[in-house]
Amino acid sequence: MSSPRAYTRSDYLFFLSYRTRWTDNDQYSHVNNSVYYHLFDSVVNTFLIQQCGLTSDSTQIGLVVSSHCQFFSPLSFPQVLDLGLRVVKLGSSSVTYEVAVFEEGKDVPAAVGGYTHVFVERGSRKSAPMANPLREGLSSLLSTNESSESKL
Numbered sequence: 001m002s003s004p005r006a007y008t009r010s011d012y013l014f015f016l017s018y019r020t021r022w023t024d025n026d027q028y029s030h031v032n033n034s035v036y037y038h039l040f041d042s043v044v045n046t047f048l049i050q051q052c053g054l055t056s057d058s059t060q061i062g063l064v065v066s067s068h069c070q071f072f073s074p075l076s077f078p079q080v081l082d083l084g085l086r087v088v089k090l091g092s093s094s095v096t097y098e099v100a101v102f103e104e105g106k107d108v109p110a111a112v113g114g115y116t117h118v119f120v121e122r123g124s125r126k127s128a129p130m131a132n133p134l135r136e137g138l139s140s141l142l143s144t145n146e147s148s149e150s151k152l
């Protein structure tokens with residue numbers, strides 16, 4: 001497995017464009033580290049809504065149980081970013097996403113991170129196997145370079 005720094009656009013299967021805002025910058029004139037987690041959440045949830053049929057009243061919801069990010073080069077307003085998404089692990093009730101943040105027009109990421117969702121029943125918050133449309137949608141993003149099954 002290569003270093004995330006060596007990944008390119010071709011390693012990702014779904015993309016979302018994001019236009020940075022002035023408020024994304026911190027006192028050092030680059031996108032603040034906390035903003036990256038908003039970006040991850042945006043691309044993941046856009047995919048879940050558009051491709052997996054998740055809605056605000058779905059019976060299953062995903063809870064984030066871990067997250068991470070590695071930063072390789074700074075980004076700042078007014079750059080346009082491309083967010084690449086793939087699935088690196090898919091279990092019966094959990095999924096681990098990887099997101100690469102690319103400056104528009106660049107092939108190497110400025111940052112790579114992601115998080116793990118455990119899907120639970122909305123009311124009980126107990127883990128439950130993913131519904132078929134959800135699992136099928138996430139399977140379409142499964143990276144062939146990574147482990148395909150997790151234990152959850």
